[in-house]
Amino acid sequence: MDLIPPASSAVVRRRFEQQARRDTAPEMAVRRWLHAAGVRYRVDVRLVPQVRSRADIAWRGRKLAVFVDGCFWHCCPAHQHWPTANGDWWRAKLEANVRRDRRTDRVLAEQGWTVLRFWEHQDTAAVCGEITRALDGADARRAATRPARCLPGTRPRPSAGGVRRTIGHRSEGPVGSIS
Ligand SMILES: [Zn+2]
Numbered sequence: 001m002d003l004i005p006p007a008s009s010a011v012v013r014r015r016f017e018q019q020a021r022r023d024t025a026p027e028m029a030v031r032r033w034l035h036a037a038g039v040r041y042r043v044d045v046r047l048v049p050q051v052r053s054r055a056d057i058a059w060r061g062r063k064l065a066v067f068v069d070g071c072f073w074h075c076c077p078a079h080q081h082w083p084t085a086n087g088d089w090w091r092a093k094l095e096a097n098v099r100r101d102r103r104t105d106r107v108l109a110e111q112g113w114t115v116l117r118f119w120e121h122q123d124t125a126a127v128c129g130e131i132t133r134a135l136d137g138a139d140a141r142r143a144a145t146r147p148a149r150c151l152p153g154t155r156p157r158p159s160a161g162g163v164r165r166t167i168g169h170r171s172e173g174p175v176g177s178i179s
Pocket of ligand 1: 077079119120121
């Protein structure tokens with residue numbers, strides 16, 4: 001699929017180009033919060049060979065991947081917006097994005113990754129609270145599954161993978177702070 005909609009207006013084209021696909025403001029806010037909390041991480045991380053999408057933030061050792069999804073590009077239910085100009089093109093494009101997200105989630109989960117997806121509209125502190133809890137959980141799992149000695153034939157148990165969209169998912173109303 002072409003990257004730029006055909007015969008698009010200058011306005012649409014400009015908007016398209018201005019949409020940073022990474023290092024977005026919400027993502028940067030999350031990164032700053034984590035950094036200030038002493039959490040170290042990698043950004044824009046290639047995860048597994050079968051998945052083209054890169055995680056916005058990830059911890060390979062813990063197999064934890066974080067995506068901060070843009071409301072427009074990933075079809076947030078609270079802020080879904082279908083452009084009218086080139087409507088068919090946009091619908092196909094955005095629906096393909098969502099399909100790719102779900103495939104990414106599935107493949108990663110199958111390989112033992114925990115996937116956290118957040119919407120860009122979510123509260124930074126709440127998002128980071130979820131992330132740090134997931135990191136703690138991954139550490140606890142690793143500590144529990146790490147064999148005391150390497151016995152012949154022992155293998156680490158696969159870590160519990162899964163996909164969580166923990167805050168604001170399918171919310172109908174405004175989503176803000178989560179207690
Ligand atoms: Zn949204």
